[in-house]
Amino acid sequence: MAVHMTRSNEIQGSAAGRLLDMLLPRPSSTFLLRSADAPGSILVVDRAVPPAEGRKAILSTERGLRLATLDSRFDSSRVWGVVTWVIREPS
Amino acid sequence: MGHPGAVLKSCADLLALCDCNNFFVSCERLFRPDLEGRPVVVLSSNDGVVISRSNEVKALGVKMGEPYFRVRSFLERHGAAVFSSNFRLYEEVSARVMACLRRFVPSMEVYSVDEAFLEVPPEGKKKPEEWARDIRAVVLTETGIPVSVGAAPTKTAAKLAAERAKKRPETGGGFALLPGEPWDDLLREVPVEDVWGIGRRWSDFLRRRGISTALRLRDAPDDRLEKHLGIRGLRTAWELRGIRCFPIEEQEKPQKSIQSSRSFAVPVRDRESLAEAVTEFTLTAGRRLRSQNSLAGSLSVSISTSRFRGSFFGARAEVALENPTDSDITLIGAAAGALSSIYREGHDYEKAEVCLGSLSSAGTVQLSLFGKREDRGAALSRAADRLNGEAGRRLLLPAALLGEKEWHPRKDRHSGMGLEDLETLPVISGEK
Numbered sequence: 001m002a003v004h005m006t007r008s009n010e011i012q013g014s015a016a017g018r019l020l021d022m023l024l025p026r027p028s029s030t031f032l033l034r035s036a037d038a039p040g041s042i043l044v045v046d047r048a049v050p051p052a053e054g055r056k057a058i059l060s061t062e063r064g065l066r067l068a069t070l071d072s073r074f075d076s077s078r079v080w081g082v083v084t085w086v087i088r089e090p091s
Numbered sequence: 092m093g094h095p096g097a098v099l100k101s102c103a104d105l106l107a108l109c110d111c112n113n114f115f116v117s118c119e120r121l122f123r124p125d126l127e128g129r130p131v132v133v134l135s136s137n138d139g140v141v142i143s144r145s146n147e148v149k150a151l152g153v154k155m156g157e158p159y160f161r162v163r164s165f166l167e168r169h170g171a172a173v174f175s176s177n178f179r180l181y182e183e184v185s186a187r188v189m190a191c192l193r194r195f196v197p198s199m200e201v202y203s204v205d206e207a208f209l210e211v212p213p214e215g216k217k218k219p220e221e222w223a224r225d226i227r228a229v230v231l232t233e234t235g236i237p238v239s240v241g242a243a244p245t246k247t248a249a250k251l252a253a254e255r256a257k258k259r260p261e262t263g264g265g266f267a268l269l270p271g272e273p274w275d276d277l278l279r280e281v282p283v284e285d286v287w288g289i290g291r292r293w294s295d296f297l298r299r300r301g302i303s304t305a306l307r308l309r310d311a312p313d314d315r316l317e318k319h320l321g322i323r324g325l326r327t328a329w330e331l332r333g334i335r336c337f338p339i340e341e342q343e344k345p346q347k348s349i350q351s352s353r354s355f356a357v358p359v360r361d362r363e364s365l366a367e368a369v370t371e372f373t374l375t376a377g378r379r380l381r382s383q384n385s386l387a388g389s390l391s392v393s394i395s396t397s398r399f400r401g402s403f404f405g406a407r408a409e410v411a412l413e414n415p416t417d418s419d420i421t422l423i424g425a426a427a428g429a430l431s432s433i434y435r436e437g438h439d440y441e442k443a444e445v446c447l448g449s450l451s452s453a454g455t456v457q458l459s460l461f462g463k464r465e466d467r468g469a470a471l472s473r474a475a476d477r478l479n480g481e482a483g484r485r486l487l488l489p490a491a492l493l494g495e496k497e498w499h500p501r502k503d504r505h506s507g508m509g510l511e512d513l514e515t516l517p518v519i520s521g522e523k
Contacts, residue, residue: 026233027187027190028187028188028190028191028194028233028234029187029191029232029233029234031510031517032510032511032513032516033122033516033517033518033519034516034517034518034519035518035519035520035521036518036519036520036521037520037521038521042513042516043519047232047233047234047235048232048233058519060124060127061124061125062124062125063125063520064122064123064124064125064519064520065122065123065124065517065519065520066519066520066521067519067520067521080124080235
């Protein structure tokens with residue numbers, strides 16, 4: 001299954017289109033990632049959202065990208081993107 | 092001779108080139124911050140030659156197009172990360188960069204996978220360099236791809252400006268080349284072969300006549316330029332004078348011919364394998380044909396052995412198609428016919444190419460699955476394009492192409508990552 005970031009006219013205004021608009025309001029800055037900890041889930045990450053304390057974010061580290069919750073001392077230059085949605089199966 | 096530079100007056104009309112830095116390498120680094128500061132290269136399909144280099148690799152002296160086997164151990168010693176090319180990822184990243192740019196300009200021309208010419212909006216013309224740096228910052232934030240932006244009155248000059256922005260860190264990735272003294276100084280420093288559209292073909296000729304820099308090219312007399320380089324060469328010189336000859340072409344121009352070719356991972360001897368490869372290349376070309384809404388009037392197939400091993404054999408056959416078509420079924424049939432007319436047994440084939448020519452517009456023909464035989468083929472091909480596009484990979488393909496093929500390109504170091512196929516999303520580690 002592929003999620004096209006650019007919307008075609010066909011789905012514009014349809015339920016699928018509106019759902020995509022809600023989950024991915026800014027296609028050019030939004031990335032879908034998977035987390036090794038939760039294999040079935042998908043992280044929706046927006047690089048254009050300003051990072052803030054308490055938000056879940058993806059951090060750039062020397063050992064690769066890491067999922068983290070931002071505390072009060074976070075370094076914004078290390079923030080790769082902010083997690084805006086987590087899509088997962090109900091447990 | 093009057094100084095042609097005198098024609099430079101205002102910069103009311105500004106355009107800009109946005110050029111992605113080391114694009115394929117930047118794409119591979121997007122989800123790999125651990126590769127920041129490390130040498131990284133991307134290899135051509137089949138892992139043959141180096142096609143993208145990080146700055147660290149450039150500093151080590153590895154050239155573009157260097158055969159990988161020649162630099163392999165050197166790169167290993169320097170701890171380089173080596174990737175097979177992942178063109179699907181590069182195209183997906185490119186689409187994001189272009190979508191991001193589109194929001195900030197009234198019009199633009201996607202010039203290649205990693206370059207776009209932009210019309211500078213009115214607010215950008217007042218302080219073009221600041222505007223260029225702003226664009227760079229937005230693209231980097233949103234897409235994660237570093238770019239260089241060069242603003243100038245003409246495309247040819249914007250190319251030079253972007254190159255300057257890329258080479259000089261003090262520009263902050265944005266540089267404006269405006270009429271006046273700095274313009275001449277920059278042109279004086281640029282070797283003539285580095286001017287857009289000049290290249291090796293003309294530079295040898297020009298250098299023999301003492302035209303060794305962009306400045307000398309600009310100041311060469313028009314009649315000589317036109318006589319020796321033709322109208323394209325003359326226009327290039329004019330563009331260096333600040334006269335716009337090449338406008339921004341918003342509409343993607345349909346290509347005049349479509350080629351699909353590859354070198355094989357291992358030499359191919361038998362007819363059947365070669366036919367499979369040719370079928371595969373025909374499908375690739377057919378998909379591109381339909382995506383630009385064209386029909387092909389002719390098809391040619393070329394096959395060749397290695398130029399470096401044994402005696403060389405190469406052959407080409409062209410088939411004129413009865414009716415212009417975009418049907419895979421017709422194209423594959425024509426390609427098979429062309430191949431059997433040139434195939435000779437006993438050779439180790441290393442490369443095959445399929446080329447669609449005599450292209451015309453498909454217009455707005457209504458396609459029906461129940462129409463003429465030819466229309467059915469075209470409708471089926473389009474249905475396959477849509478399905479495969481939605482799946483993000485090839486779900487529907489001729490049965491002949493199923494299974495592992497020995498001639499498929501080597502991709503030993505493929506990152507296997509994509510942005511849109513849910514099966515290949517980048518995986519990251521959790522909170523611990």
